Amino acid sequence: MQVGILALQGCVTQHVDHFTKLGCSSLLVRKSDDLWKCDALVLPGGESSTMLHLLQRANLFSEVVEFCSSRPVWGICAGAILLAKKVSHPEQDSLEVMDIHAERNAYGSQLDSFKAEITGQIFNTPLPADFIRAPKLKALSDQVMCLAQYEGDGVLFRQGHLLASSFHTELTDDSRLHAYFLEFLRS
Numbered sequence: 001m002q003v004g005i006l007a008l009q010g011c012v013t014q015h016v017d018h019f020t021k022l023g024c025s026s027l028l029v030r031k032s033d034d035l036w037k038c039d040a041l042v043l044p045g046g047e048s049s050t051m052l053h054l055l056q057r058a059n060l061f062s063e064v065v066e067f068c069s070s071r072p073v074w075g076i077c078a079g080a081i082l083l084a085k086k087v088s089h090p091e092q093d094s095l096e097v098m099d100i101h102a103e104r105n106a107y108g109s110q111l112d113s114f115k116a117e118i119t120g121q122i123f124n125t126p127l128p129a130d131f132i133r134a135p136k137l138k139a140l141s142d143q144v145m146c147l148a149q150y151e152g153d154g155v156l157f158r159q160g161h162l163l164a165s166s167f168h169t170e171l172t173d174d175s176r177l178h179a180y181f182l183e184f185l186r187s
């Protein structure tokens, strides 16, 4: 089993460390050949508008859409914005594969970044999380399950084999969300 991490921009290497710790190998994905060697894919946090541009430049946009139709994909912050069917504040193109609405930068600017503990049905104890220019995510259909909340807002959503989180956990030592994502490969 090998998990790909889209490595065009953003927070990449920390994911490798978490997957290694969990006994799973990972591959940095920069082109089509890399992508199809992977059983699952992480779209990391970063800047979604830049990643969108780089995905198009690397001719990866439609391939990632296709990948999302059959294999597990986890979008984190900017990556969740890329997965969303609807993006606002401002409006932006996306892969449009997941029934969520992403309102960009809804938790404020870089200076407003904060650490929090989030609660959810899939964790026994709160999960440490970093919110960095994070979007607010909302489900657009009943195909989408909300798995965790912060102050009443949904922050972690699942639709089949697609996972979207508005926050980062790869900057912490806690690998529980990475482990949860790996379970998608076994189901």
Ligand code: GLN
Residues within 6 Å of the ligand: 044, 045, 046, 047, 048, 049, 076, 077, 078, 079, 081, 104, 105, 132, 133, 134, 135
């Ligand atoms: N605000 C960024 C965007 O709109 C996302 C920030 C992040 O990934 N931490 O793309």
